[in-house]
Amino acid sequence: MQLEYTKETSADGGASHVGRMPVHLVNPSHLSFGVGVITPRWLFVLAAATPASHGRPHITDETLEPFDLDTVHPGDVVGVGIHTGNALRGYEIGTLARARGAVVVFGGIHATLYPDEAHNLGGAHAVVKGDGDVAWPLVLDDAARGTLQPIYEAGRVDADEFVSARWELLPAGRYMWGSVQTVRGCPKHCSFCSVWRTDGQKPRQRRVDAVVEEIAELRRRGFRFVALADDNFYPVTLADLAMAERQRNGARLEQLRTLRAERFELMDRLAQLPSDMVFFTQITMEAAEDEAFLTAMRRANIKGALVGVEAVTPEGLKDVYKGFNDVGEALVTRLRTFRDHGVHVLGSFIFGLPSDRPSTFEATADIAERAGLTFAQFVMLTPFPGTIDFNAWEKSLGGISSTVCGGFGHDPSALPPCGRDSRSC
């Protein structure tokens, strides 16, 4: 693909942009609130990965304010990151930016799963599948040379290649929580989750120094609250260690012990930060078996965690491939153990599982009340692309369509088969 990408003069007759392509990074949202809860991390990671030769990237988080298309000039690069819930708005932005002569690049989980959709509906010149940390500067180089490829298979980069976010580009006073990722990937394979397929089942843990440096910087910028934007903060369980021991798998054991030791090292370092810091993460309930881990979490000021309870019956757990969770009194005890160690639990429950019956509602409410949860969320089973549930749902449609369009993240009916026309969604 050959693109017109350099220009002598900007569309408004302003400064010359020869040899330099101004970069816009846009986090799409149909609704803008002026303030946001959690910083959308990818914007600040890709900003950091943008070579200095392209100047300071223009960042727009549309949950704060709409993207101003008048700032886009022919030859600018517009990078749009989408998950399924905001894909349609992303496609609108891509199409409009392309019409203004911009080079449009998509990335993010939805574009990774549906690169053709971004080309067909979003005006993409290029789509990056997977992690952008290493690929983004290469894409910009290709764009500058006129050798942009339609698809970049960026895959999963090693943990030591994760780029630290450029927090100095954060607009002041607009977000409540900073977000720092400490590990990517999750060893489990829950039926409703795409993370283990896109980010992989091998946990990629970041260097402790890199994580702590980012948190210290956020603190200097006034943040006391930081979300550890991980899928599963407890990637190595005691059961994993016991299994490796039983199998006399020395290499595996060593690897697991190293990962576990790094978790403790991270928590020790977090414990040395100002004591009014508050961290929140996501974790499996297996951590409740691990006294030392929960104690370290408390010392590290990890004061809250989303725990995926999902179902309270054995059949329900089987539906979601989550046999490592408990039911009944054992479940209540596990969840209470977090609270006993000073970690507030946001219990996450799913309704709409194949095995759910009318009695499931009462059984769920009963457990939620007795388990000492601080918060609870009850979501409808949503077949997100890339999941086992999505494949089953798609199969149940009898081959009507294999493509979906982004819709709102809580409502399965918002993920209709796509007529390959965004208006039909």
Ligand code: B12
């Ligand atoms: C933290 C988090 C949240 C937080 C914070 C969100 C925020 N403001 O950042 C909260 C709790 C609010 C949240 C809410 C939800 N989330 Co969430 N969340 C995450 C999580 C765990 C980490 C996101 C993150 O910061 N990652 C770190 C950044 C650096 O990675 P990244 O975004 O993937 O970006 C990299 C690449 O994708 C790529 N890239 C991204 N954009 C672009 C753009 C370009 C141009 C390029 C080149 C590359 C590129 O490069 C980046 C660097 O490598 C992810 C899982 C995950 N592993 O990503 C789920 C995830 C994104 N969430 C998910 C879901 C479903 C939701 C909810 C719908 C849950 C619900 N039922 O309510 C809501 C939706 C909220 C909304 N309307 O946007 C799903 C999305 C699935 C899908 N197909 O869309 C994920 C993947 C988790 C899962 N289990 O499958 N979430």
Ligand code: SF4
């Ligand atoms: S739901 Fe949680 S535990 Fe299950 S695969 Fe996804 S990240 Fe891992």
